[in-house]
Amino acid sequence: MRSSTAKGSRGASPCSPNSEMLVVDTFTKLIFELDSDFTPVELSVIQAFRLVDENVVMDSHSDMGAYLRALGVEEMVGLVDQVCRKLASEGAVNPCDKSASGTGGRSRQAPRRPQLH
Numbered sequence: 001m002r003s004s005t006a007k008g009s010r011g012a013s014p015c016s017p018n019s020e021m022l023v024v025d026t027f028t029k030l031i032f033e034l035d036s037d038f039t040p041v042e043l044s045v046i047q048a049f050r051l052v053d054e055n056v057v058m059d060s061h062s063d064m065g066a067y068l069r070a071l072g073v074e075e076m077v078g079l080v081d082q083v084c085r086k087l088a089s090e091g092a093v094n095p096c097d098k099s100a101s102g103t104g105g106r107s108r109q110a111p112r113r114p115q116l117h
Contacts, residue, residue: 015084023083027076030065048086053079 026045028034038046038061049064050057056064071079 015081015088019084019087020080023080023087027068027080030061031068033062033065036061044087045083048083048090049079052082052086 022041023045026038026042027049029038029042030046046061046064050059056067059067068076068079
């Protein structure tokens with residue numbers, strides 16, 4: 001079993017809630033192998049993941065998902081923080097840009113039910 005190099009710092013994170021959700025959503029897709037068609041922003045998250053954790057540098061998306069599934073909660077929280085920080089330091093991803101996030105500018109709320117008259 002590989003050991004994680006993801007050790008989150010206990011200081012305040014420069015990551016916005018949007019950035020954290022972007023990382024968590026991308027990790028969720030990897031963990032559950034939900035989609036092989038990653039958006040450009042999600043691919044940036046995956047690249048940042050590879051840069052901050054040497055255990056996954058050469059892994060396939062499927063192998064990365066298996067690695068993420070094996071992490072403990074503290075390790076996962078630390079890894080999300082590290083990936084977030086890496087993205088922020090590179091300025092490569094604007095998590096507020098909904099057009100690049102795969103949602104097409106739509107919110108992730110459930111669709112509204114039609115009103116009956």
